[in-house]
Amino acid sequence: xxxxxxKIWKNKNGKFGLIIISxxxxxxxxxxxxxxxxxxxxxxxxxxxxxxxxxxxxxxYYGRDLFTRIxxxxxxxxxxxxxxxxxxxxFGTLIGVISGLSGKYTDNILMRIVDIxxxxxxxxxxxxxxxxxxxxxxxxxxVLSLFSWMDTARLTRTETLLLNNTTFIKAAKAMGMxxxxxxxxxxxxxxxxxVISSYSLLTGSMIILESGISFLGLGVQPPxxxxxxxxxxxRLDPLGGWWVMLFAGIAIVTTVIGFNLLGDGLKEILQPEHxxxx
Amino acid sequence: MNxxxxxxFNLSVNVNEYPVKILDDITLSINKGKINxxxxxxxxxxxxxxxxxxxxxxxxxxxxxxxxxxxHDKEYNLLADIDLQQVRGxxxxxxxxxxxxxxxxxxxxxxxxxxxxxxxxKASKSSKIEFALDLLNEVSFQNPMEIFHKYPHELSGGExxxxxxxxxxxxxxxxxxxxxxxxxxxxxxxxxxIELIYKLKKIRKMTLLWVTxxxxxxxxxxxxVFVMYCGNIVESGTVQDVFENPxxxxxxxxxxxxxxxxxxxxxxxxxxxxxxxxxxxxxxFYPRCDYKKSICTDTSPEYSEVSHGHIVKCYVQEK
Numbered sequence: 001x002x003x004x005x006x007k008i009w010k011n012k013n014g015k016f017g018l019i020i021i022s023x024x025x026x027x028x029x030x031x032x033x034x035x036x037x038x039x040x041x042x043x044x045x046x047x048x049x050x051x052x053x054x055x056x057x058x059x060x061y062y063g064r065d066l067f068t069r070i071x072x073x074x075x076x077x078x079x080x081x082x083x084x085x086x087x088x089x090x091f092g093t094l095i096g097v098i099s100g101l102s103g104k105y106t107d108n109i110l111m112r113i114v115d116i117x118x119x120x121x122x123x124x125x126x127x128x129x130x131x132x133x134x135x136x137x138x139x140x141x142x143v144l145s146l147f148s149w150m151d152t153a154r155l156t157r158t159e160t161l162l163l164n165n166t167t168f169i170k171a172a173k174a175m176g177m178x179x180x181x182x183x184x185x186x187x188x189x190x191x192x193x194x195v196i197s198s199y200s201l202l203t204g205s206m207i208i209l210e211s212g213i214s215f216l217g218l219g220v221q222p223p224x225x226x227x228x229x230x231x232x233x234x235r236l237d238p239l240g241g242w243w244v245m246l247f248a249g250i251a252i253v254t255t256v257i258g259f260n261l262l263g264d265g266l267k268e269i270l271q272p273e274h275x276x277x278x
Numbered sequence: 279m280n281x282x283x284x285x286x287f288n289l290s291v292n293v294n295e296y297p298v299k300i301l302d303d304i305t306l307s308i309n310k311g312k313i314n315x316x317x318x319x320x321x322x323x324x325x326x327x328x329x330x331x332x333x334x335x336x337x338x339x340x341x342x343x344x345x346x347x348x349x350h351d352k353e354y355n356l357l358a359d360i361d362l363q364q365v366r367g368x369x370x371x372x373x374x375x376x377x378x379x380x381x382x383x384x385x386x387x388x389x390x391x392x393x394x395x396x397x398x399x400k401a402s403k404s405s406k407i408e409f410a411l412d413l414l415n416e417v418s419f420q421n422p423m424e425i426f427h428k429y430p431h432e433l434s435g436g437e438x439x440x441x442x443x444x445x446x447x448x449x450x451x452x453x454x455x456x457x458x459x460x461x462x463x464x465x466x467x468x469x470x471x472i473e474l475i476y477k478l479k480k481i482r483k484m485t486l487l488w489v490t491x492x493x494x495x496x497x498x499x500x501x502x503v504f505v506m507y508c509g510n511i512v513e514s515g516t517v518q519d520v521f522e523n524p525x526x527x528x529x530x531x532x533x534x535x536x537x538x539x540x541x542x543x544x545x546x547x548x549x550x551x552x553x554x555x556x557x558x559x560x561x562x563f564y565p566r567c568d569y570k571k572s573i574c575t576d577t578s579p580e581y582s583e584v585s586h587g588h589i590v591k592c593y594v595q596e597k
Contacts, residue, residue, distance in 0.1 A: 168381055
């Protein structure tokens with residue numbers, strides 16, 4: 001782990017990504033210590049105050065401290081996106097490896113399912129499903145991960161197909177390893193780099209999706225905060241309280257950039273030593 | 279005693295949805311404790327023959343015939359998956375041509391050795407490490423602990439090949455198939471490697487099946503020789519039989535060009551090797567043969583015995 005972090009540190013993209021994400025995670029984990037305000041308590045005496053020393057990022061329409069709300073909002077946005085992308089990457093890898101190794105009918109059927117799933121407009125399905133049921137973090141995670149595993153599945157399938165033709169997999173077969181051993185000892189370690197970097201990239205896009213849903217009012221319900229719902233509230237008077245929109249937007253953009261940079265860095269670092277075919 | 283027997287083994291591989299016959303009517307038997315060598319030019323199906331013995335076939339290939347293996351008075355049918363799982367790695371093992379591609383690049387050498395341990399053996403971690411270090415020591419690594427913690431790409435070419443050998447003999451196989459293991463080594467390492475394999479063969483009482491196109495090596499080190507041409511085994515017998523009394527026109531031409539290399543003027547065999555998509559109807563060698571008869575163009579010859587154990591697949595030798 002320490003080795004991996006030093007490697008990331010040496011990579012330019014990875015370094016920036018790691019710094020950004022560590023800072024954001026730090027803020028979101030230690031939110032109660034870092035701020036003394038309550039994220040949902042309204043104080044109508046200090047409505048829409050500009051950034052000042054007492055309220056670092058100003059206050060919103062109900063007199064709540066924006067800094068506090070962004071910190072607490074990050075907890076919702078980050079936990080949903082991190083967990084949902086973990087589930088979808090794991091599921092996608094599973095499908096991809098099975099599909100790449102089995103070949104023939106299973107492969108065909110699974111890949112057609114992937115094609116069909118990719119054909120759905122993801123965002124509208126999300127809206128539909130969430131508006132039919134009631135919002136809960138659990139539901140959102142399930143729906144988000146149900147519609148995001150396909151890219152990982154395609155990626156890992158291609159890698160598995162490539163790996164399956166390499167000599168060291170043949171050598172492993174010749175040494176009498178069974179399918180499960182080959183999957184866990186040879187295929188998974190070799191594709192883990194791609195899987196991890198695609199996890200980081202997917203987390204970034206999950207944050208955007210989650211903010212989109214919250215922005216439409218389908219996500220976390222007021223008075224609880226999420227980055228998307230803060231943006232939605234800022235819509236009421238975008239010019240009067242410009243800082244609300246600006247800082248919530250910056251939070252989203254920085255986090256997504258952070259995850260993307262980290263993903264790119266990991267992609268370069270975790271590329272296995274070149275393997276060839278004979 | 280025969281350990282490995284191939285009986286009329288045929289293999290065709292699909293190329294562009296069209297089956298191409300690569301191995302044609304392979305019949306051979308390998309004696310216990312001997313060094314057997316398959317020689318033949320590049321692309322005549324040597325490597326594929328090795329892989330077929332452990333059923334590592336390309337996708338969509340079709341085969342017929344039988345591959346049987348005798349071990350401790352039990353006969354295994356290597357084309358049946360149930361027997362195959364018991365045999366692969368444990369009784370018959372395969373050493374690949376290019377060591378750098380036959381090792382997993384992302385796993386440390388140590389864990390690759392521990393992986394090949396028979397998995398039903400629930401040994402403690404320390405005994406597994408001990409096993410790995412012993413094995414590395416056996417393939418003459420001076421500092422096994424250091425190799426144990428290295429990745430394959432940190433090893434040199436010769437070390438990689440020895441490490442691949444350690445993996446191949448890890449489960450004490452009784453037959454080791456070596457698919458041109460020397461081709462990626464330089465002269466000095468070659469000799470060390472041959473010595474090492476010799477030593478291991480004696481200690482472990484292994485049977486060896488070498489594939490090579492190095493005739494020098496075949497003549498010096500092997501007991502039995504099989505000559506392959508275009509997916510056929512055209513001649514087989516002991517080294518003396520094949521090298522001193524070559525009976526198939528191809529073997530004669532091959533040895534002739536081999537001898538001529540030592541003189542001033544190298545001679546090659548007339549004509550080109552036929553492509554597998556476009557093999558002649560009768561004997562595969564007749565377009566290049568100096569002794570061809572009319573029958574050669576129509577039907578493929580059968581195996582016939584010249585002397586005891588010296589078998590040739592040619593009409594010219596038939597009486």
